Amino acid sequence: xxxxxxxxxxxxxxxxxxxxxxxxxxxxxxxxxxxxxxxxxxxxxxxxxxxxxxxxxxxxxxxxxxxxxxxxxxxxxxxxxxxxxxxxxxxxxxxxxxxxxxxxxxxxxxxxxxxxxxxxxxxxxxxxxxxxxxxxxxxxxxxxxxxxxxxxxxxxxxxxxxxxxxxxxxxxxxxxxxxxxxxxxxxxxxxxxxxxxxxxxxxxxxxxxxxxxxxxxxxxxxxxxxxxxxxxxxxxxxxxxxxxxxxxxxxxxxxxxxxxxxxxxxxxxxxxxxxxxxxxxxxxxxxxx
Amino acid sequence: xxxxxxxxxxxxxxxxxxxxxxxxxxxxxxxxxxxxxxxxxxxxxxxxxxxxxxxxxxxxxxxxxxxxxxxxxxxxxxxxxxxxxxxxxxxxxxxxxxxxxxxxxxxxxxxxxxxxxxxxxxxxxxxxxxxxxxxxxxxxxxxxxxxxxxxxxxxxxxxxxxxxxxxxxxxxxxxxxxxxxxxxxxxxxxxxxxxxxxxxxxxxxxxxxxxxxxxxxxxxxxxxxxxxxxxxxxxxxxxxxxxxxxxxxxxxxxxxxxxxxxxxxxxxxxxxxxxxxxxxxxxxxxxxxxxxxxxxxxxxxxxxxxxxxxxxxxxxxxxxxxxxxxxxxxxxxxxxxxxxxxxxxxxxxxxxx
Numbered sequence: 046x047x048x049x050x051x052x053x054x055x056x057x058x059x060x061x062x063x064x065x066x067x068x069x070x071x072x073x074x075x076x077x078x079x080x081x082x083x084x085x086x087x088x089x090x091x092x093x094x095x096x097x098x099x100x101x102x103x104x105x106x107x108x109x110x111x112x113x114x115x116x117x118x119x120x121x122x123x124x125x126x127x128x129x130x131x132x133x134x135x136x137x138x139x140x141x142x143x144x145x146x147x148x149x150x151x152x153x154x155x156x157x158x159x160x161x162x163x164x165x166x167x168x169x170x171x172x173x174x175x176x177x178x179x180x181x182x183x184x185x186x187x188x189x190x191x192x193x194x195x196x197x198x199x200x201x202x203x204x205x206x207x208x209x210x211x212x213x214x215x216x217x218x219x220x221x222x223x224x225x226x227x228x229x230x231x232x233x234x235x236x237x238x239x240x241x242x243x244x245x246x247x248x249x250x251x252x253x254x255x256x257x258x259x260x261x262x263x264x265x266x267x268x269x270x271x272x273x274x275x276x277x278x279x280x281x282x283x284x285x286x287x288x289x290x291x292x293x294x295x296x297x298x299x300x301x302x303x304x305x306x307x308x309x310x311x312x313x314x315x316x317x318x319x320x321x322x323x324x325x326x327x328x329x330x331x332x333x334x
Numbered sequence: 335x336x337x338x339x340x341x342x343x344x345x346x347x348x349x350x351x352x353x354x355x356x357x358x359x360x361x362x363x364x365x366x367x368x369x370x371x372x373x374x375x376x377x378x379x380x381x382x383x384x385x386x387x388x389x390x391x392x393x394x395x396x397x398x399x400x401x402x403x404x405x406x407x408x409x410x411x412x413x414x415x416x417x418x419x420x421x422x423x424x425x426x427x428x429x430x431x432x433x434x435x436x437x438x439x440x441x442x443x444x445x446x447x448x449x450x451x452x453x454x455x456x457x458x459x460x461x462x463x464x465x466x467x468x469x470x471x472x473x474x475x476x477x478x479x480x481x482x483x484x485x486x487x488x489x490x491x492x493x494x495x496x497x498x499x500x501x502x503x504x505x506x507x508x509x510x511x512x513x514x515x516x517x518x519x520x521x522x523x524x525x526x527x528x529x530x531x532x533x534x535x536x537x538x539x540x541x542x543x544x545x546x547x548x549x550x551x552x553x554x555x556x557x558x559x560x561x562x563x564x565x566x567x568x569x570x571x572x573x574x575x576x577x578x579x580x581x582x583x584x585x586x587x588x589x590x591x592x593x594x595x596x597x598x599x600x601x602x603x604x605x606x607x608x609x610x611x612x613x614x615x616x617x618x619x620x621x622x623x624x625x626x627x628x629x630x631x632x633x634x635x636x637x638x639x640x641x642x643x644x645x646x647x648x649x650x651x652x653x654x655x656x657x658x659x660x661x662x663x664x665x666x667x668x669x670x671x672x673x674x675x676x677x678x679x680x681x682x683x684x685x686x687x
Contacts, residue, residue, distance in 0.1 A: 080463060128659055128663070131663045132662065132663065135662075135666060136666075137409070137462050137463055138403065138409050138603075138607075139662050139666055141409065141411075141463065141466060142596075142599055142600065142603055142658060142662060143658075143659055143662050143663075145411075145596050145599070145658075146596070146600065146654070146655045146656075146658035146659045146662070147655060147659065148655075149593065149596060149651045149654055149655040149658075150651060150652055150654075150655025150656060150659065151655075152651045152655075153647075153648040153649070153650065153651025153652035153653075153654075153655060154648065154652060155648075156644065156647040156648040156651070157644050157645070157647070157648030157649075157652065158644075158648075160643060160644055160647075161643065161647050266474070266592070269467065269470065270467075270471075273464070273467055302482070304478060304481065304482040307474065307478055308474065308475055308478040308479075311470075311471040311474045311475050312471070312475065314467060314468070314470075314471045315453075315456065315468060315471045315475070318456045318459070318460050318464055318465075318467065318468050318471075319455070319456050319459065322456075322459050322460040322464050
């Protein structure tokens, strides 16, 4: 029983990171209807930014954190401006392959600049927590807390601020939003900047656990099923999906066979696609000719 | 004698109307081209013949993907996984059960086709992006199954050693020998692909791609044809995988990763979707580019010795990623479209239109 509880606790914590990644994907999908396959690489870049500032330049950790996040925002905006904006109005496959090619490109850039080595970050987060014999290790606990905090902040941002309102309007229909005088391009840029920010935070948290290396980008692949599970357009869905996938993954991996860790998210994905394609909280689309 | 027919010349029989090669010059070019291709091993170095082998195998995979994605409009991000099914079926049958390559090849194709059908099932309910995610799931589930539950057969993460194919009693081990096995099969598969898309089936695929609801209203069995497209695509992948297994002679799940799937999709995009000639252009273009990038990277790293690992690791992905993005942004219809424009302008010369 203790073991199962520990697995569930771990799953919840890992799910926090998945929720964060899923959040980044949903933010972009909601307003631009582009699925960002390159988010894993954006996370990796964020982690490398942090490492460079903290270890190579020897800056204090808080300043490095801020610089890395600013870097993430700039990368997000650059990606939108240079690759996705020329593709507005192109068929679906173009956008899908563009972000995939982008992920390949960013992989190459990272290897070219930082090399294919694994680097370590200083652990700057305070201690672990034990509740009833279940250990919550500090990096995972913090990722969970930060993911939840970001979720609440973004939810309030979407519901209460003017920019959030404009983003929701854009998500509803690009053309109508444009006709109402909303600068749709600015909104796209904003969404990608937010995605860059969220990805950088996720990357930095993962870096504490996995080290700063190419492996971070692979975690992004595990988070895609979480997005579809929750529903592509739903922020609460991203969080619920991320946590569920995280828990199911660790429990099946821990109790049945370790190799199921990597496969479970995709089996869930297949089942979701067959039985409930729009996800838990997604919008059902009715097609008209 | 001209390449394309002059204006005002009409077909006089059905055979003429259905011909792929329409003028005498096209026939001559075909024969000269085939002669040049099959004498390649005599005047090209082993490294380049090997590249041609790789191009042939990739071309088969890309052709299948082009039928599914380019003609039927169903996005697949799992072509490499279906290749893995073919490669391992063929590899296990020949290595563990002592079958001959020629019997294992069709079995590999069928097996890959069956697995493709399973992952095509979600196309009953979902399409577009969601279907792409289902094939993405295939890309991760299939290698995991090959590595873990089937470890006893496939060797898991360790490479499976595959015996060379035999013609009579002669084992084909040389690069040049494999060339004469791979190329005829590639040409046959290209010919099949060209003809599949000209038949009623191909027309149905195109109708589904352009508007699936309208296609259904016209009486096309949309789900059936989608499954058929998945089957054909995976059969192509299976053949490619089987050839890959006997060409590499040691197969590993690492040969069939998500990145490889993106490569095949990229070849399709660069060549031009919905065009058989495009598949050829794209595959040749990207594979040759990849080879040249490798050579360039090696030369560069002899100059900047300290940076060798950085250069060799990063140059390929950067060049590849950039090329795909540039094509998607500036020429989404691919090289095939450019070729059509060139042909039209050549035909009309010296007039502008």
